[in-house]
Amino acid sequence: MIDINKAIEQIDWNRHPKGLYEPIAYTLASGGKRLRPTLALTAAEAIVNGGLINGDAIEQTVPAALALEIFHNFTLLHDDVMDKAEVRRGRPTVHVKWNEQTAILSGDQMLIEAYKQLSRVPAEKLPQVLAWFNEMATGICEGQQYDMEFEHMGHVTLDEYMKMIELKTSVLLAYAMKIGGYIAGADEKQQKALYKYGLHLGLAFQIQDDILDVYGDPKTFGKAIGGDICANKRTALLITAFENADPESKAELLEWLLINDRKEEKIAAVRSVYDRLGVRETCEAVMEEHTALALAQLDELPQNSATERLREIAEKLVTRKS
Amino acid sequence: MIDINKAIEQIDWNRHPKGLYEPIAYTLASGGKRLRPTLALTAAEAIVNGGLINGDAIEQTVPAALALEIFHNFTLLHDDVMDKAEVRRGRPTVHVKWNEQTAILSGDQMLIEAYKQLSRVPAEKLPQVLAWFNEMATGICEGQQYDMEFEHMGHVTLDEYMKMIELKTSVLLAYAMKIGGYIAGADEKQQKALYKYGLHLGLAFQIQDDILDVYGDPKTFGKAIGGDICANKRTALLITAFENADPESKAELLEWLLINDRKEEKIAAVRSVYDRLGVRETCEAVMEEHTALALAQLDELPQNSATERLREIAEKLVTRKS
Numbered sequence: 001m002i003d004i005n006k007a008i009e010q011i012d013w014n015r016h017p018k019g020l021y022e023p024i025a026y027t028l029a030s031g032g033k034r035l036r037p038t039l040a041l042t043a044a045e046a047i048v049n050g051g052l053i054n055g056d057a058i059e060q061t062v063p064a065a066l067a068l069e070i071f072h073n074f075t076l077l078h079d080d081v082m083d084k085a086e087v088r089r090g091r092p093t094v095h096v097k098w099n100e101q102t103a104i105l106s107g108d109q110m111l112i113e114a115y116k117q118l119s120r121v122p123a124e125k126l127p128q129v130l131a132w133f134n135e136m137a138t139g140i141c142e143g144q145q146y147d148m149e150f151e152h153m154g155h156v157t158l159d160e161y162m163k164m165i166e167l168k169t170s171v172l173l174a175y176a177m178k179i180g181g182y183i184a185g186a187d188e189k190q191q192k193a194l195y196k197y198g199l200h201l202g203l204a205f206q207i208q209d210d211i212l213d214v215y216g217d218p219k220t221f222g223k224a225i226g227g228d229i230c231a232n233k234r235t236a237l238l239i240t241a242f243e244n245a246d247p248e249s250k251a252e253l254l255e256w257l258l259i260n261d262r263k264e265e266k267i268a269a270v271r272s273v274y275d276r277l278g279v280r281e282t283c284e285a286v287m288e289e290h291t292a293l294a295l296a297q298l299d300e301l302p303q304n305s306a307t308e309r310l311r312e313i314a315e316k317l318v319t320r321k322s
Numbered sequence: 323m324i325d326i327n328k329a330i331e332q333i334d335w336n337r338h339p340k341g342l343y344e345p346i347a348y349t350l351a352s353g354g355k356r357l358r359p360t361l362a363l364t365a366a367e368a369i370v371n372g373g374l375i376n377g378d379a380i381e382q383t384v385p386a387a388l389a390l391e392i393f394h395n396f397t398l399l400h401d402d403v404m405d406k407a408e409v410r411r412g413r414p415t416v417h418v419k420w421n422e423q424t425a426i427l428s429g430d431q432m433l434i435e436a437y438k439q440l441s442r443v444p445a446e447k448l449p450q451v452l453a454w455f456n457e458m459a460t461g462i463c464e465g466q467q468y469d470m471e472f473e474h475m476g477h478v479t480l481d482e483y484m485k486m487i488e489l490k491t492s493v494l495l496a497y498a499m500k501i502g503g504y505i506a507g508a509d510e511k512q513q514k515a516l517y518k519y520g521l522h523l524g525l526a527f528q529i530q531d532d533i534l535d536v537y538g539d540p541k542t543f544g545k546a547i548g549g550d551i552c553a554n555k556r557t558a559l560l561i562t563a564f565e566n567a568d569p570e571s572k573a574e575l576l577e578w579l580l581i582n583d584r585k586e587e588k589i590a591a592v593r594s595v596y597d598r599l600g601v602r603e604t605c606e607a608v609m610e611e612h613t614a615l616a617l618a619q620l621d622e623l624p625q626n627s628a629t630e631r632l633r634e635i636a637e638k639l640v641t642r643k644s
Contacts, residue, residue, distance in 0.1 A: 020467040078430060082423040101404040101470060104426060108400060109463040111433055112456055119452045126449055130441045134434055141431040145342040148423060 023106035037065035040180030045306035047184040063120035074110035136175035143168025170202025193300035200294035207287040210235040226267035345428035352411045359387035362502030367628035369506040385442035396432035458497035465490025492524025515622035522616035529609040532557040548589035
């Protein structure tokens, strides 16, 4: 199995001007789940091995896997500037540690570095992979734009929200699967299954994120509980609450949305409205539905140890704590 | 001949979310010289026609030409955010007309759109074109980083300055030529000549820009004269002045660098130091040297109407007023 962390570490960022490359090295060294490259590589393995390892085909997927991880980290870097976020993975964000100009420019260079990795994809597969990668990258930007627009919208429907997270989160996982599989030789039916696995996994993943922000264990969650509530963020929970609320609960929620101090009290109050309306259970049901849809796609793939790992990734997601 | 403005206008930006795409349409509609796509297309023509037009080969260069123009405009958009510039081509910049978040995100999407155009390059040429494009894009980011670092440096040598403008301005023109020629079938010797033509043209272009900022005609220059002097910008003129200055002139320049009000007086005083030291003539000589080096490359190419246009572009540059 390819060690993706090692592959990431092996990229040489000791280049000039240091002011451009150090923030890139800093961002990529800050860890994270490496979910996207893992999905791309595991998809490739699921397609080629059927129990046997075809080293070359997996090896050929590495540049695309790295491109996906670099791209993902680029989006985090620029999103943090746009959202004025000060902390990421327990460390100061780039625009805080350096400055905003550096964050913009190093982010731009990261996006270019993603395409540099892509240029190493086998030539006969490159046109298709590049086109898909561009489609994916466009989806992410569109999703981020919708997400920012939601902040200024009075009402967001659950459909609109799901469409937004599909773009902002899911298409990257979906294309990670599809691109990994395609490079390893997946046929069209398999490509479709890989894509849908990633898409539903992403939706389940984001809804679980929303749930953990309110109901997570502060010891394992890694960030403060209730951050979304304090920021009045449109999440699956808040939108579901509004869609299911009686007039009284609705008024109570609206009132709390206007209160920006008294954070502890606000978190407890909004959570108790969620509890009363059964919001957690409703969202968990949606999340489980998408997890089941992701798992169902695996039946279309060769059954082997890699497919088994894809099953585990989806199942772990439902029970994860952070 | 391909109408590059028409090709740019034909790109459909009427897409959702409008908040993402309208700033892109706005940026690309603001005009400019379209120098980069013109160079790419003219290089292609110079290679294929030898007096005859091979429509297909030129047509195949259009996506790359569009990629170069979109990329160039992306760099202006993000540079304006980093430099906090409020006006570009006589109109408010994107971060002023919309906001900074929009400018960052729409810029990111423009960079992706450049790669979308690239993905339409003929498949057998794509790996090489993508690799060169990435190299070019990297050069631009490195150049912008050096340019920003120069603002905080006490002393910049003319060599350092030339290296910076080579990255920030010239590599884009050089690769525009090389990519255009390559798609049209240029051999390695021709590719080298095309690249060097663009490289020297870019250096001459930037030095002329520096000269016009001080000695241009306010009626034709399009922006206020002396802007670089007011901003204490390290330009070919200021650096040449320091390199040639007697202690007295040096002290006078340093004193003016510390004065940030009295703009008219500052511009006049610094210009009179330049005049005394013959800075304009020295810089013009360097510019003419690079123009001559650019022109000399044309001997390596087929001699036809396109090569003639490349000659005119370089010659016009030396006498341009804006």
